[in-house]
Amino acid sequence: MNKLLEVRDLEVSFSTYVGEVKAVRGVSLELDKGETLAIVGESGSGKSVTSKSLMRLLPSPMARIKNGEILFEGRDVAKLSEKEMQDIRGAEISMIFQDPMTSLNPTMTVGKQIDEVILKHQKVSKAEAAKRSVELLALVGIPQPETRYKQYPHQMSGGMRQRVVIAMALACNPKILIADEPTTALDVTIQAQILDLMRDLQEKTGTAIILITHDLGVVANMASRVAVMYAGKIVEVGTVDEIFYQPKHPYTMGLLASMPKLHMQEEQLMAIPGTPPDLLDPPKGCGFASRCPYALEICLSYQPEHMRCSDTHQAACWLLDERAPKMDDTVGWRERSLT
Amino acid sequence: MKRYIGMRLVYLLITLFVITTATFFLMKQLPGTPFDEEKLNRLPVEERQLLYASYGLDQPVYVQYVRYLANVVQGDFGTSFTYKNMPVKDIIANRIGPSALIGLQAVVLGLSIGLILGIIAAYRHNSAWDYFTMFIAVLGVSVPNFVLAALLQYYVGLKWGLLPVAFWDSYENSILPSVALSVGVVAIIARFARNEMLEVLQQDYITTAKAKGLTNMAVVMRHAVRNSLIPVVTILGPIVVNLLTGSLVIENIFGVPGIGSLFVDSIKMNDYSTIMGITIFYSAFYVFIMLIVDMLYSVIDPRIRLASGGE
Incomplete structure (x- = not known):
């Protein structure tokens, strides 16, 4: 019972005009504290849907968790009320998205966007939240954090925006960080920087990471364990070495x-x-x-x-x-x- | 920003000049004169000439045009032909109040109700509320506001006796015309706001906001509304101008002494200086509102602030 996250027989379906699409068909996986699990698979294999259902961020009412349990510290996330879920999102489990160009609100300063998470989950004053946000910006390696705090997303490069997104995700020291193809939209040189940053921060904070990717290079770099998904199912799971050297x-x-x-x-x-x-x-x-x-x-x-x-x-x-x-x-x- | 506004003001003047010129020459193509044809024909020819000359109407059109322009530049819009010796400026000033009041009330009412309806409709997409809103929107666009005006007059004014049916004695008189005017605005804004909201709610940053653990309310109010307001502001410009400068039909039905009815009368009577005065007033107001709208953009959308060289 010391697993941080345990998913059992998760089934997720989308109802569409032509019928029910069974995007995730009985996925089971486990996550320990502080480890990095990579979920790999091609587009449409259900890896993103799986990760989004862990936070219950799937578009309702089209998408539905049909079956299965998502036990986070023993509590079934699938059965929590929306209110209880909101307390978990951003505080206990947070998420980094694929495209930093679109995942930040264009009409709000990045500082305010980070403040928001802190104010939501921690009992601090606005001034304290702002101070913490500046520290976070510095932590993710953004130079002149005080100036950047007041800027809008369009005034930053893609790599810098992804750093902001990471700062936002880590603001409340979550136990799990879900990174949904965090480097796919970035330049190769920036990719390496962002991966380094994530690894550094994981060492500092002890956050467990679920890394969704189709890039096996990234997997080899980051993960300790790998789950391979195909057509809505996990077809193979093992340590990085097992998957790379003894695939079954x-x-x-x-x-x-x-x-x-x-x-x-x-x-x-x-x-x-x-x-x-x-x-x-x-x-x-x-x-x-x-x-x-x-x-x-x-x-x-x-x-x-x-x-x-x-x-x-x-x-x-x-x-x-x-x-x-x-x-x-x-x-x-x-x-x-x-x- | 100052430079930008300066440029815009120059464009504004050019626009006004073009409109003034076009209207002036088109107006002169209208058949007839500002005078009563029958009485005019009874006058001896010399007196008729004198009358024309006293208004400068004996000159060729281009001379009249240059004279008019010169006067306008000095702030003189001439005197009305129908209201004896009343300066056009004063006539417009007297009539602007009622038009502006019902227009402003209709904008505020229409905008707030339209936004609320549209936002909730998008948020509860495909629900009964959504269908209800879209029904209202279609109704509001397709039912002419004078039909609604008549209904309001009959039920609210006559049958229930809640509000005065027509005329302009007290504040209560402004309520029914404002409501009748606002329905069209509600319809347009609700539809626009809904479509924009639906678009915005699909955006990645909305998922990000949800992933932070914000309540649905906070996600909508803080992240979605502002981003969906940008296109709404665009259509707001023309709507505001239309309403504030008066709706001809509504003012007529409710007997409101506003600019709309003045405009119609002045065209019927060939009241040259009043036609020109109102046209210039309308256009100036329109161009000015468009300038305000463009400046509003930069308040709502920080990306535009940079584009205009504000940073």
């Missing part, structure tokens, strides 16, 4: 194989052929079966359970079943990439 799920292998490498001889980049399944009508069996070079007959009709590979490593794939034929780790993908 063919999708994870495909992801790793499609990363360009410096020593690569071939000119063509490897891609996973096909497209993810339509979540309006999700497949009966494994979501990846139709694209999987190793797919067995059973994969098409039955969902694989999570199978333990080690204490920290699990993957949901029929190939790991003891009755399955043994596969040669790499052949399948290499054959694909050459055709």
Whole structure:
């Protein structure tokens, strides 16, 4: 019971005009104090929806948590009242968004925007909040914080705005920081700075980070554990080393194989052929079966359970079943990439 | 900022000059004279010439134009042809009060109700309240305000006897015309505010604000309203001018002695100096309000402050 966050069988659906889109289909994950968990997957795999549902920030009434529990320090977030949820947002769990150019209010000074979080969650005067905001700006490495405090977002660069967003997220020392593709919209040089900053701040504050990304480079840099998502499910979860060096799920292998490498001889980049399944009508069996070079007959009709590979490593794939034929780790993908 | 306002004032003068010129020559194309044709025909030719000459109407149009312009520059807008020897300036000054009062009340009423309706409609998107607001908005735009005026007069004025039906004796007289005028404003503003709010509520910074743990109320009031006001301010300019300078029909129905009715009368009577006076007054007011609106932008939206060189 010492897990900070425990998600069990989370199911999230969006009702649309054409029907119900099952964006998240039974996700379970855990987060310890102070650790960094990366959730990777391609667009539409449900990683952002999962993270937003942890804070209950999904657009209602279109999106709905249909099933499952989100236990934050033992309390089920999914069942809290809106008022109780507001006390958690920004104070206990906070979030950094993808695009710093649009995630700050253009008509409010950045200082006021940081003050707001502090005033909401801490019993301090406006002057104290302002003082704390300036300190936060300095903490996230913004020069001349007093001047910047009075400026509007449009007077700052993208990297600087993302620093402001981070300052805002950390203002109340949250226990969990959800970073939803925090560097995707930034220049490569700025990306590295922002990641460094996040790592530094994590060391100082001991905040646990859930890092949502599709950039495996970022994962290798930041995370201690990785969860790989595909078609609304977690297909594999393990430590960074396990995922990068002993991937068990063919999708994870495909992801790793499609990363360009410096020593690569071939000119063509490897891609996973096909497209993810339509979540309006999700497949009966494994979501990846139709694209999987190793797919067995059973994969098409039955969902694989999570199978333990080690204490920290699990993957949901029929190939790991003891009755399955043994596969040669790499052949399948290499054959694909050459055709 | 000073430089910007200075520039705007120069443009304002140029605009006024163009409008004055165009109106003057168009007006001279109107058939007839300011005088009663029948009585005029009974006058001997010499006396008729004298009459024309005393008003300067015997001169070619361009001479009249230059003279008029020279007078206007000196602040003299001439005297009315219909109201004997009354300076146009005084006539407008006498009539502006009632028009401004009902106009101002209609703007305040229309703007506040419209904004409230629109904001709540957007916030409760696709709810009964939303549909109700949009129903009001469509009704307000499509039902002419004189129909509503007649209904108000009949029910509120006559049947229930709550407020005077017409004329201009006390403050109560201004209420019904203001209400009748404001309905159109409510409709336009509500629709605009709703659409803008819906747009703004989709923005990332609204999610950021929610992620801070702010209450829904705080998110809407502090983050959404101000950002959705920017386009609303744009349409506010023309609305304010229209209302403050009087609605012809409404003033007529309620017997309000305002500028609208004066304008119509002056055109019917070929009262040249009054037509010109009111036109210049209208346009000056319009251009001035537009300037205010543009300055309001920079108050609401800090990004515009920079663009105009304020920083």
